[in-house]
Amino acid sequence: MELLFLGTSSGTPTKARNVSALALRRAGSKSWCLIDCGEGTQHQILHTPLSLAQLDTLLITHVHGDHCYGLPGLLASAALSGRKQPLRIIAPAAIRSLIDCYQQLTELRLTYAIDFIAVEELVGTNGAQQIITPEFAIDAFPLSHRVPSYAYRFSERQLEGKLDIDKLRAEDIPPGPMWHQLLKGAVLNFNGRQLNGHDYLLAPRQPRAVVIAGDNDEPSCLSEAVAGASLLVHEATFTVDIHHKVGPAAGHSDAARVARFAAGQQLPHLVLSHFSARYGYGSRSPCIADIEQEARQYYAGSLWLANDFDLLHLDKQLQLSVSSLRPSS
Amino acid sequence: MELLFLGTSSGTPTKARNVSALALRRAGSKSWCLIDCGEGTQHQILHTPLSLAQLDTLLITHVHGDHCYGLPGLLASAALSGRKQPLRIIAPAAIRSLIDCYQQLTELRLTYAIDFIAVEELVGTNGAQQIITPEFAIDAFPLSHRVPSYAYRFSERQLEGKLDIDKLRAEDIPPGPMWHQLLKGAVLNFNGRQLNGHDYLLAPRQPRAVVIAGDNDEPSCLSEAVAGASLLVHEATFTVDIHHKVGPAAGHSDAARVARFAAGQQLPHLVLSHFSARYGYGSRSPCIADIEQEARQYYAGSLWLANDFDLLHLDKQLQLSVSSLRPSS
Known part of the structure; x- marks a missing residue:
C-alpha cells in the first residue's frame, strides 16, 4: 500500500506545505483514493503520477476549508479532462450541498456522475456500514472536533491466493x-x-489496514479503528506548550497526546501530519523537530512526520519505507 | 501603476501557469486590488510581497471556477492572519450567495466585514456607477461570454499637484x-x-487608466472602456485555427480578434493572458509563441504575453517595463 502526502499544513498553506490531502493506492495500481482535498490539491497532483481520470474514491474527513476547498476545482478539472467514469465521494452531507451550490451558482458542469455517500450514514444508528471498492474495504469512525469529523480505515481486499x-x-x-x-x-x-x-489454498496473510484520521482532539476515539491496523495517520497540530497557549477550543491534538495513544495501542507505525504553520523547517523553535521530539518521548514505534510529496510504502511484511516525489523546481 | 500576474492559464492550472488572478496597485503603495481569484491564488501570493491584510478591493469578472474558486480559501486565510479591516468585494451577485454557502456549510468564520457590491448594480439600467477607492476610480463594463462577464477600468486618483x-x-x-x-x-x-x-497649480497630467477584462468573445464591447486608457489586459485563449476547431460556444477570443480591436482603438499597450493549457512554452505548436505571432500580425503597438509572476510597471510617461517575481525554486 502506498500513501502519497499532497498537503501536510493545518489551516493555511505555507511555501513548503499545502493544506490537507493524501492519496492512497495499492502499489502498482493506477486506481487511487484521495482523502481530503484542501485548496491547491489539483495543483499538487500535477507533480505526481496520479491521474484524475483514475481517481476511484474521494473522501472528506470534515467540512473545514483546509480539508475541502480544493474539491470544486478538482471536480472541474476532471470534467475538463473528459472524465466519464462516475466518481464515488464519501463525505459529510454538507459537502453534497456545497457541490450543489457550485453547480447552481458557478455553472460547474460535470461530464461524469457523482456517487455521493454521506459519511453520517456509514456510522449511523443502524450500525456501521462498510464501503467496498475494488481494492479496499472502507470503514468510517467518528472523531472529536469542533465540527463532526471522521477517520477512514482502508483494509485491503483481494489478497493474492497461494496454493498448498x-x-x-x-x-x-x-x-x-x-x-x-x-x-x-x-x-x-x-x-x-x-x-x-x-x-x-493456504490461509491468506493478514490484510494490511491503514487508518487516516481527520482533525481530532481525542485519539481514544480511534481505539476500535486501529485494532489490527498497521499504520495510523493522525494530526499533531501542536506541541503541548503551544496547545496550552492556544487552548482546547481549537479541537486539535498535540504530539504527546497522539503518541501516548499510539503507544498504548502498540501501533506499529504512526505518521503525524497537519502541522500548524507556526512550526518551521529550521532548528529554531517552534519547529517540526519539536513535534518529533515530543512524540518520541512517548512512542517507541516507527514514527514519521509527513512532508508534502512524501511517498510511504507499506509492504506485505508491514515494513514502511519512505521516498520523496517533491518536484525539484 | 503596477500589475502583478498571479495566474495566466485558462480553465485549469498547468505546472507553469495558475488559473486567473491579477494584482494591481500604485507603485510604492501597500494597498492593492485583486482582479479574479482562481484556485491557488493565495498560494501564489505567498511568493510575492503582497499582504492579505492590505488587500483593499477584490474584484471578480465572472462566476466560472477558474476565476473564483480561490476566493473562500483566501478569505479564510485573511481571517486566520487576523485581518480586521472590512474587505470590499465587487463581483457578480452569485458570488455573494457562494460566500453565504461557505459560511453556512463549512463554518467559514471571518474576522472582518465584507462590503459586497454586486457588479450588476454598477452597470444597471440606472446608469453606470463608479466605485471610488483611496487610489482608484473603478468602472465596470459588461462583456460577452457564456455567463455574464465584466471588465474593470481602474483610473488613478489623487494625482500629485505641481506648482507653477x-x-x-x-x-x-x-x-x-x-x-x-x-x-x-x-x-x-x-x-x-x-x-x-x-x-x-499647473494642469495635472493625464491620469493613467488600465482595463482588465474578464472572459469575452467580443472585444468591441470594450470600445467605451478603453477610450483614453493606456493598457488593456484581455484574454487570448486561442489562436484562430484552434478557435475554429473548438467552435464559438466557448465564448472566448483568439489573439487575432483582440489584436485587431486593440489596433483599431490605437491602444498603446495590449497584454494578453488566459491561455488555453494546450499552448506550451516550447517551440512546438501549439505554443505561446503562436499566440504572440498571430497578435503581432494585426497589432503594431506594445504587446506583452503575460506569464505568472510577471510584474508590469506603467510609469507616469505611460511607458511599460516588465520584470519577473517568479520564485527561483
Whole structure:
C-alpha cells in the first residue's frame, strides 16, 4: 500500500506545505483514493503520477476549508479532462450541498456522475456500514472536533491466493493448468474425484489496514479503528506548550497526546501530519523537530512526520519505507 | 501603476501557469486590488510581497471556477492572519450567495466585514456607477461570454499637484513654507493680497487608466472602456485555427480578434493572458509563441504575453517595463 502526502499544513498553506490531502493506492495500481482535498490539491497532483481520470474514491474527513476547498476545482478539472467514469465521494452531507451550490451558482458542469455517500450514514444508528471498492474495504469512525469529523480505515481486499503445494503433491494432483484453475477457486473432476479449489489454498496473510484520521482532539476515539491496523495517520497540530497557549477550543491534538495513544495501542507505525504553520523547517523553535521530539518521548514505534510529496510504502511484511516525489523546481 | 500576474492559464492550472488572478496597485503603495481569484491564488501570493491584510478591493469578472474558486480559501486565510479591516468585494451577485454557502456549510468564520457590491448594480439600467477607492476610480463594463462577464477600468486618483513656479516667481512670492501651503490648495494672505493655491497649480497630467477584462468573445464591447486608457489586459485563449476547431460556444477570443480591436482603438499597450493549457512554452505548436505571432500580425503597438509572476510597471510617461517575481525554486 502506498500513501502519497499532497498537503501536510493545518489551516493555511505555507511555501513548503499545502493544506490537507493524501492519496492512497495499492502499489502498482493506477486506481487511487484521495482523502481530503484542501485548496491547491489539483495543483499538487500535477507533480505526481496520479491521474484524475483514475481517481476511484474521494473522501472528506470534515467540512473545514483546509480539508475541502480544493474539491470544486478538482471536480472541474476532471470534467475538463473528459472524465466519464462516475466518481464515488464519501463525505459529510454538507459537502453534497456545497457541490450543489457550485453547480447552481458557478455553472460547474460535470461530464461524469457523482456517487455521493454521506459519511453520517456509514456510522449511523443502524450500525456501521462498510464501503467496498475494488481494492479496499472502507470503514468510517467518528472523531472529536469542533465540527463532526471522521477517520477512514482502508483494509485491503483481494489478497493474492497461494496454493498448498505440499497437499497437491501428496494427493498426486499434477502441476499444470489444473493448479491454475484450483488457485482461482474452481471445482474440477479429476480421476473420479471432485476437487474444490478452496480446499487447496493456504490461509491468506493478514490484510494490511491503514487508518487516516481527520482533525481530532481525542485519539481514544480511534481505539476500535486501529485494532489490527498497521499504520495510523493522525494530526499533531501542536506541541503541548503551544496547545496550552492556544487552548482546547481549537479541537486539535498535540504530539504527546497522539503518541501516548499510539503507544498504548502498540501501533506499529504512526505518521503525524497537519502541522500548524507556526512550526518551521529550521532548528529554531517552534519547529517540526519539536513535534518529533515530543512524540518520541512517548512512542517507541516507527514514527514519521509527513512532508508534502512524501511517498510511504507499506509492504506485505508491514515494513514502511519512505521516498520523496517533491518536484525539484 | 503596477500589475502583478498571479495566474495566466485558462480553465485549469498547468505546472507553469495558475488559473486567473491579477494584482494591481500604485507603485510604492501597500494597498492593492485583486482582479479574479482562481484556485491557488493565495498560494501564489505567498511568493510575492503582497499582504492579505492590505488587500483593499477584490474584484471578480465572472462566476466560472477558474476565476473564483480561490476566493473562500483566501478569505479564510485573511481571517486566520487576523485581518480586521472590512474587505470590499465587487463581483457578480452569485458570488455573494457562494460566500453565504461557505459560511453556512463549512463554518467559514471571518474576522472582518465584507462590503459586497454586486457588479450588476454598477452597470444597471440606472446608469453606470463608479466605485471610488483611496487610489482608484473603478468602472465596470459588461462583456460577452457564456455567463455574464465584466471588465474593470481602474483610473488613478489623487494625482500629485505641481506648482507653477514661473508664475510664483513672476509675482514675487518667495519660496518656503508658503509654497508648500499653496501646493496643498490653501488660501493665504500675502502683502495685502489673497492667494488661492489652486491658481498656482499647473494642469495635472493625464491620469493613467488600465482595463482588465474578464472572459469575452467580443472585444468591441470594450470600445467605451478603453477610450483614453493606456493598457488593456484581455484574454487570448486561442489562436484562430484552434478557435475554429473548438467552435464559438466557448465564448472566448483568439489573439487575432483582440489584436485587431486593440489596433483599431490605437491602444498603446495590449497584454494578453488566459491561455488555453494546450499552448506550451516550447517551440512546438501549439505554443505561446503562436499566440504572440498571430497578435503581432494585426497589432503594431506594445504587446506583452503575460506569464505568472510577471510584474508590469506603467510609469507616469505611460511607458511599460516588465520584470519577473517568479520564485527561483
